[in-house]
Amino acid sequence: MTVPLSYYLLLSGIVxxxxxxxxxxxxxxxxxxxxxxxxxxxTNINFVAFSQYFQHVAGQVFVFFxxxxxxxxxxVGLAIIIALYRAKSTINIDEFQLxxx
Amino acid sequence: MEQMFFFYFAFVIAAAAVxxxxxxxxxxxxxxxxxxxxxxxxxxxxxxxxxxxxxQVIVYAGAILVLYLFxxxxxxxxQDIRYHRQWPMAAVVGATxxxxxxxxxxMKGWTAPVVAPGTETIVGGTGNTEAIGDVLFxxxxxxxxxxxxxxxxxxxxxxxxxxxxLGEPAES
Numbered sequence: 001m002t003v004p005l006s007y008y009l010l011l012s013g014i015v016x017x018x019x020x021x022x023x024x025x026x027x028x029x030x031x032x033x034x035x036x037x038x039x040x041x042x043t044n045i046n047f048v049a050f051s052q053y054f055q056h057v058a059g060q061v062f063v064f065f066x067x068x069x070x071x072x073x074x075x076v077g078l079a080i081i082i083a084l085y086r087a088k089s090t091i092n093i094d095e096f097q098l099x100x101x
Numbered sequence: 102m103e104q105m106f107f108f109y110f111a112f113v114i115a116a117a118a119v120x121x122x123x124x125x126x127x128x129x130x131x132x133x134x135x136x137x138x139x140x141x142x143x144x145x146x147x148x149x150x151x152x153x154x155x156x157q158v159i160v161y162a163g164a165i166l167v168l169y170l171f172x173x174x175x176x177x178x179x180q181d182i183r184y185h186r187q188w189p190m191a192a193v194v195g196a197t198x199x200x201x202x203x204x205x206x207x208m209k210g211w212t213a214p215v216v217a218p219g220t221e222t223i224v225g226g227t228g229n230t231e232a233i234g235d236v237l238f239x240x241x242x243x244x245x246x247x248x249x250x251x252x253x254x255x256x257x258x259x260x261x262x263x264x265x266x267l268g269e270p271a272e273s
Contacts, residue, residue, distance in 0.1 A: 003107045003147075006206065011111045013202045015118050015137075017195060022122035024191040030127050030173055034134050037165070038118050041141050052148045057232045060150050061241050064233070067160050068248040072255030074165045078172045079262035085176050086265075 008049035016042035029084070029091045033077050040070050103147060110144045113137075127173045131166060138162050152230040 015038055022035030044063045051059025081091060088095055113136065120133035138161045145154035237245055 003104050007107060007111070010202065010206065011114065013198065014115050017198045017202075018115070018118040018122055020198065021191050021195055024187050024194060026122065028127060028178070030169065030176075030178075031122070031130055034121055034130055034169065037134060037161075038121060038137065041137065041161075045141060045144060048145055048148050048150050048153060051150065057236050058240075060153050060229075060233055061237055063150075063153055064156065064237070065244060065248055067156060068251060071160060071165060072251050074168055075255045075259040076262065078168055079259040081172060082175070082263050091176065091178065 005049055005053045008045060012042040012045045012049070015039075015045070027093050029081055029093055032093065033074070033081075036073070037070065040066060106147050107144070110140045110147070113140045114144070127178055128170065131169045131173060134169075135162055135166050138166065150229060152233050 019035045019038035019042065022038065023032050026032055026035065044066055047059040047063045047066070051057060051063075084096060085091055117133045117137040117140070121130050121137065124130050124133060138157060142154040142157040142162075145151070145157060
């Protein structure tokens with residue numbers, strides 16, 4: 001008995017929604033980045049589910065590229081967080097309201 | 102059997118995702134994300150994407166999560182910061198997404214999309230890794246090179262951003 005495609009879409013929707021709410025509600029920048037990772041994973045689940053549904057391998061190649069971009073995002077994002085922490089010694093997002101100081 | 106596995110993975114993924122957002126301590130948050138990523142890898146295995154499952158474990162759980170934990174422990178955070186005062190905003194966005202999902206779920210009679218003839222590649226069969234490599238180095242060769250460029254730029258950017266005396270002329 002195989003799993004219908006809509007179940008995967010529903011799961012992906014739930015995870016994406018959790019990520020969006022995390023980005024909007026949390027004040028810790030690290031948790032916001034973790035929520036972004038959640039959203040990326042939700043889209044990846046979608047890609048792989050559709051890839052299996054269509055018997056087409058392109059979806060999995062796109063997940064591969066999404067992984068690359070996620071790795072780049074993490075590297076740059078964490079570097080920015082460290083730079084911000086050096087400047088203000090906090091990572092509460094409410095403290096960062098200026099473009100220049 | 103397949104459905105049982107799916108429901109197990111789906112339940113753990115959803116629960117751990119909620120933990121990532123709700124838990125107070127960033128380290129617990131990162132560890133909950135680790136659980137999520139492992140179960141997403143399991144879901145990939147049930148979807149016959151074994152190569153991606155391995156890459157997911159190696160890259161996400163092995164590299165990205167370790168980076169997060171490293172930064173969390175490097176910054177030695179206090180735990181007093183938690184929620185924003187953006188509940189109305191989050192409620193609006195969340196409600197929109199929920200309604201959209203509900204409509205899409207309730208919508209019956211949509212025709213199943215079909216694959217364009219002549220473009221399908223068999224996912225299983227000879228081997229998942231082989232199929233992906235075949236497509237990646239023929240059809241998607243240029244995006245693959247661009248991805249390597251993105252990684253190079255990200256590496257340089259991270260080194261420049263995290264350097265200590267940024268923008269100050271070196272005195273020696």
